[in-house]
Amino acid sequence: MQAGQTSNTQGIDVSHYQGAIDWHKVKAAGKAFVFVKASEGSASQDENFSSNVQGAHAAGLLVGAYHFLTATSTAAAQAEAAHFVSVVQSVGVLELPLVMDCENNPSNVDRATINAIALAFLQDVERLSGRKPLVYTGNAFGQNFDAPLGTYNLWIARYSDGVPPEDTAAWKQWNFWQYSDAGQVDGISGKVDLNQFQGGLDLLQQYASAGSKAPDVAHPQSFAQQSAASASSSSSSTAAAQPVPTTVNYIHNGQTVHAAGLLIDNEDYVPLRELQSVFGFAVGFDAATKTATVDGHPLQDGHPLQDGRLIGDTTYVQAASLVTAFHGNLVWDNASKSLTVRQ
Template identity: 45%
Template sequence: MQKRSSDHAQGIDISHWQGTINWEQVRAAGKVFAFIKASEGSTVKDKQFLTNVQKATAAGLLVGAYHFSRATSPAGVKIEVDHFLSVVSPVTNDMKLPLVLDIETKEAGSKANIVKTVRAWVEYFKQRTGKYPMIYTFPNFIDTSLDASFGDIKLWYAYYNNDGTPINRGGWKDWEFLQYSSSGKVKGISGDVDMNEYHGSEKELRDKYDPTMVTPPPTEIDGKSPLWKETGRQWLIDELGISEDWKATDVVDIGTLGTILSRAMNNKG
């Protein structure tokens, strides 16, 4: 498998355990994407899921959702998949990243039964959606509970040894996303959060999963205005005669907004 790289797009994964998140600050901290817990087993719905998806998307992050499986046999996967899809259905159009099967516990017992159960899960998911989910798992689970038959499915790999190159496991020779820490610190989130990266740059990530999106720039950090705000400020000065004393970092109060709108309407006429 490939190594991590400083050029790779950075992101996080979260659930309700992270509490209320300031997604604008997360985006300003350079995080490009987020995987958000939607559901678990056949009945559990993450209570923060819809809010997190809507606010993360509004802040400019690419979003995916994951389901924590508790299926004990192939016969039990249908209810889980149906539950997962019902939970994500209100925000399906907001999510550009893959939907994920999180498989990391051994409710299904033996390796043979786990393999059959996971295969049944992904196949039924494909029947419902037309595509496979991505699989989230970790090295020991692959070694003890999966086989090479899943190599055709994208891997979100929990791999915390950052010193070397991950070896190929099961049928996988690369990873799509890598979770490399469970104790990250990100502005806008209280406490620890899982840290992740994509296997390419932010541009490559967006080109692949949301090629039509106009990328919103991150909010300024430490009082420095991003280029888009400086460009807008200059346009207001040049076209509407706004005072050069007005800075892009200034709060737009109602008086300033009224002046801008009034001059814009006059220029239009």
């Protein structure tokens, strides 16, 4: 994964273990965001959750919340998701994502079960909250997660600000990096976890205002124009046809990953974020030019992937353009509305 940058936005994460916090001192120390522990399991709530959220907001920090996952079955994961969302809703709207903290396996369940539990939790959090959550995990434990988890943004723990986290099957880059568990910050007695966000404060604010969907997969000008045009046409008597859900089968290095796509005006579209999680292409965002990039190349006029659609908070690109750009092939099955993309 990528290395940290001195220009990245700095933040912390806390729980009741940090005790009473002087949040104005934390802000003055240069911390712009915080993830606050909300809950654990299906019934426990962190005793300082509400006071930490209120204090951080009063000091002007951007706030997110995390849940420590203990489930050993998908049913238990769904129960924990419901508990987490209920706890978070009690404090109102948070700017940063809700987070699944999945970092150990004390019950020694197998890899497939780890993934099934994580997906059940994430999907229910998104369904109940209306926002796409974030995955927190450790550098080593992250190796347990398979490619489908890569559709969720990553907060990774590796305690070294000089050695970046390692690539996994699901992720080739991080959005947040917890690089120390022994930080010292004014306003907090004792140690606290230190984090950085991949980008400056302006990009973090965009991330927050986008409803927790990272802006590094957006093409603000053309996609925004298309979204506006779509909204305008849908309110007229000649509304455009609604996108049709499709199944996308990505085949890469002999492995098949199933995901969701869309059929729009008889053209197949696939989520841009999956270029990274499935094929390993580096999807990024140039804050200076407000332009998305794939493998360092901006998605501007003339780029093979310039034709994109912003649907909800997800950016889709034409499958045919994907194949052209990355020398693959695709097969469409109209009967099952299934697209196979092979590289």
